[in-house]
Amino acid sequence: MKCFEYTGKEIFAQFGIPVPQGRMVMTAEEAEQVAAEIGKPVVIKSQVLSGKRGKAGGIKFADTPEEAKTAAADVLAMTVQGHPVQRILVEEKLKIESEIYVAITIDGAAKAPVIITSAKGGMDIEEQAEEDIVKVHLDVFLGLQPFLAKDLARRIGLTGNLAKSYADILQKMYNIMVRKDAELVEINPLVISEDQVIAADAKVTIDDSALYRQKDIPFVDEDMTEVEKMAKAAGVGSFVELGGNIAIMANGAGITMGTLDMVQLFGGQPANFMDAGGGTGVEGTAKAIQILLAQNPKVIFINIFGGITRCDDVANALAYVKKNIGIPVPVVVRMVGTNQEEGVRILREVGIEAYREMKEAAQKAVELSKAGEEA
Template sequence: MDLFEYQGKKFFSAYGIPTSEGDVTENVEEAVSIARRVGFPAVVKAQVQVGGRGKAGGIRLVGTEDEAREAASAILGMDIKGHLVRRVWIEHASDIAKEYYVSVTLDRGAKDHLIMVSSQGGVEIEEVAASNPDAIKRLHVNPIDGLKEAEAKKIVVEAAIDEAAQAGVVDVLLKLYRAYVEGDADLVEINPLILTTSGKVHALDAKVTLDDNAAFRHPEWDEFRATQELDGREKLAKEKHLNYIGLEGSVGIIANGAGLAMSTLDVVNQVGGKAANFLDLGGGAGADVMAAALEVINTDENVRSVLINVFGGITRCDQVAKGIVDALSRVDIKSPLVVRLDGTNAQEGRKILEDFKSEKVVVEATMIGAARRAVELAGKE
């Protein structure tokens, strides 16, 4: 679950991370009132879960009530990369001396937590990684050992953080790591973390992704969940209890298991296509689940073909095939299906699908062959 900036700042504040004083609103006149309360100059910031707000005109510095009213009126209702601005956050403007970057996330490959620190904050970290990768310092932390103060100090010095800010950045980094672990986050990022002209260090922005699997431990997340903005596909998938993420390609993906689904996305990309989604059926691929998956993918107007990639372990391929056949009678499929079955009872599953092979149902023996066929069909008018 991705949080908006104002929610991320509330999350950070619970762990003692200093943030700018401010408030959020959906109303222009209330925005003026908040700006008056926090004091001018103030900053009016669009609340959307996408980068590039500043370049799009979604962040404005204001010095008077009239300017605050004009800025809030312009930003509320703005479209930023397909995201409609429904709320603005207003905070007192900070006197910035330096901008830094800090984050904590999970490095699945290393099976450790990963801390990143850079003295080049204020721009997207991907730009820094591309132009000057040495400017980003990385530290892997064993989850059992946790982050020690000496380690935090070491990476802060290695990242060339200004001496005047080092103590403050170390303090924030220790608290950020605690927020990441105790707060059950997948990602906590501050960009920029600033040093003010008065020598204070605090978070000017907040990017937080929470682990939905830990929601049972956090009843306080209900207020965050109430503001989540899902597109139609993701909303329907959530209602049907499917693991689904919408993407922008033309090949719909259905697989059993997150690893296989990710691999399928990679293979589609490898053969020149682009996936329209990530959809993991999990352990069940019966008729109800398959019908639900096809219904969700069917709502995506960009989908031109659907690749069903199933490896039978505990899941039997003949049951998957029966599920597909049954689902076809329930859902009016707009796009051709390419089915690849392998593993337990794969031969029996392919035999079941034989009677249903057509321009709308194509069976392929291999993963690469299925991906090529799906991409080919997606490219046809």
């Protein structure tokens, strides 16, 4: 889950990372009030889950509370990178002497946290030459040792108190990553302003699987599609839209990934990833099927290896949805495992044939998805 900048800065402040004085507001009048409280020039920043807000016009400056009100009204009326602006952050305008980039994230290939930093931060960090970027992987058992933080400060050209402040901030960023279950903690830019090092921006992404123990962080669904929001509200396992035309449900992350791979192997286009989990039951499975239908697929492909999730429960859910709600597209089911025979019988009664082999079922789903297409 991505956090808004203002939430990221609240987390930074809790861990002692210096941030500009400011507050999130939702009206132009509130922006005027915050600017008056700050008592100096301010920056009005759109709060959307998108980069390059400045280039899109989503960041404006104001010297007085009256100007802040006007600027805030303009920004709140905008759509930035496809996101309507509903919140803005009003904070003091910093005197920027230089900009640093620093982030800690997870390198999936290396299976380790990695620090990425550069003395050339700011809006165009993606365009910096490779030699200007410093990357260091961390040992999760050792964490971020003080000597390494100091060495990184040296490698990007910092000395004295600035190097000490940078190293301290880096250590606190790592603490956030560990204690807040973050996948990404990024500051761009980390600015040097009048001999201080301040986080002028904040990007924090929390591991979705750990949200249950991060209750103090407000849940954000702005980067979800409407169907993903529907799945979240229904408590349907893990769900991600993928844009294809074969809606897929399976019971377990591994079998779901295998199902997506098999469909693609035969030239099909998965519409989604859905891990309906174990022991979902009839009601939960029925909700999951309705989520699949909300994508308007050409075919539904359900792949069940019965264990905790019983085949007859899945079959009863399918039968219920077909009889009471309707399923306007073909359904392909691969079903083996617990209560398999009963599940197959129930499906046959409503005109759905079940396959034993995943390969055969995947081929059939792809074939049906392409029915009517020109050769």
